[in-house]
Structures are given as C-alpha cells and as structure tokens.
Amino acid sequence: MTRHAELEKRQAEEKISEYKSIYGPKQPKPPLAKNLFYAFVVGGLICVLGQFIKNTFIRLGFTPEQAGNPTVAAIIFLGSLATGLGFFDNLARVAGAGTAVPVTGFANAITAAAMEFRREGLVLGVGGKMFSLAGSVIVFGVVAAFIVGLLYAL
C-alpha cells in the first residue's frame, strides 16, 4: 500500500519535472526592465503630483512643514477615489510598485479591502476588515518607530 503510494508520488514528480523541462525554459522571463521603467515613471509622476499639491498649499499660505500633511491627505483621497472608480487597478497592473509604494498604495489597500468586505456588513466587513491589507504597514511602522523613539529618548 505504502509502496504503491510511493510509486504514484514518484510518477507524479516525474511528470512535473517532465512538464518543467518542456515548458520551463520557454516561459518568457518576467519583463523586469519594463516593470522597472513603469514603476519609475508612474511612481515619479505621482510624487511630482504630490509636489504640485504641496506647492499649491504653500501658495495658499501654509508653511512648507504644514503643507506636508494636507498633501498626503489629498494624495490619499485621490488614491481612494481612483480605487472606487476602478481605474486604480488598471494603472497598478502596469505600474506595479509605482502605484503601490507611494501613499496611493496605502489608500488603495484600505479602500479595496473596505469595498471587498462590504458584503459582510458595515461593522464586521467594512469596519473590521478595512485594515486587513494595510494593517501590517501600521503595525510594523509603529513598532519600529517605538523602538527608535525609545533609543532616542533614553
């Protein structure tokens, strides 16, 4: 019985390696250069948009330090709205880290989770699972900042 199972397992493994030898080398390499290019351009442009929003707030009378907060809030609003309207996903498919690394990615993670779990209700779904994707960013950020802050304060 066990020998039979072993034989089956070995046959399955052989099949897999055969499959790999046929299809493995022919698989196209991930288009790394293209991914990097789009991540650079889209991510850079989002930061340029951020700089434009920041400059606008400064022109409205904010100091450069004060202008940082409303700028991030505005970018988050745009990221949330783009997620709601559905074109964030289309852009993210091309841009990869270009949309994920700026705070637009944080906004997208929260909004997408809230929309996704809406069907589980407002409290358990939207409220409870809003941070299911973005939560780790906050947790690890706070833990790291706590340790750094303690080292500084001591």
Next chain:
Amino acid sequence: MGTYLTAFLVGGLICVIGQLLLDLTPLTPAHVLSGMVVAGAVLSGLGLYEPLVQFAGAGATVPISSFGDALVKGAVAEAERSGIIGVLTGMFKLTSSGITAAIVFGFFIALLFKPKG
C-alpha cells in the same frame, strides 16, 4: 524644499527599489511596504531621512517610507518635550491626517462604489 525634477527622480527611484524587491524576491507587496516603512523609521532615527526630504520634497514624503519617518519624528519631538511618555503620546501626531484621511475616504468610497468583477 525639492523641485519637480528631484521629486520625480527620488520618488521614482524609491518605487524602483520596491519593484526590484517584488520581481526578484518572493516577498509580497505587504512585505515590501512593511519593510519600506521600517526602513523609513530607521533612516529617520539615523537622521538620514530629513536630508532626503529637503532634497526631494514630495519625492521623499509621498512614498510610504515617509510614514515610518513621520512616526519617528512625532514620537521623538514629543519625547523631547515631555519625556519618555512622549514616545507613546507623540507617535501619531504627524501621521494622524494620513490615517484619518485613509479611514474616512475608504469608508465612504466603500459605501458609494461597488467592486467590479
């Protein structure tokens, strides 16, 4: 305070680092973003993030690594003012607007829009 050019170049390069990690390692986006926030916090503690903000403006404040930087800055500033308890009370002082905005906008967008597919 950063020009459009430095914002573009530095912001783009930070995204390239993220894309390299995504494409060349088995890390998921959640791992990469968490790592970037921790990196931002560490660089902030070493005093290296602020010069980057001075040079690149939004190129350094828009990527998620700035979240770690802002957490540390809030905690340290409050710790200098009111002692070690400031690490707790000041933690979210600078990041409050971003987190509040994300929660409020995320909530209402989820009420207004239905996911596609």
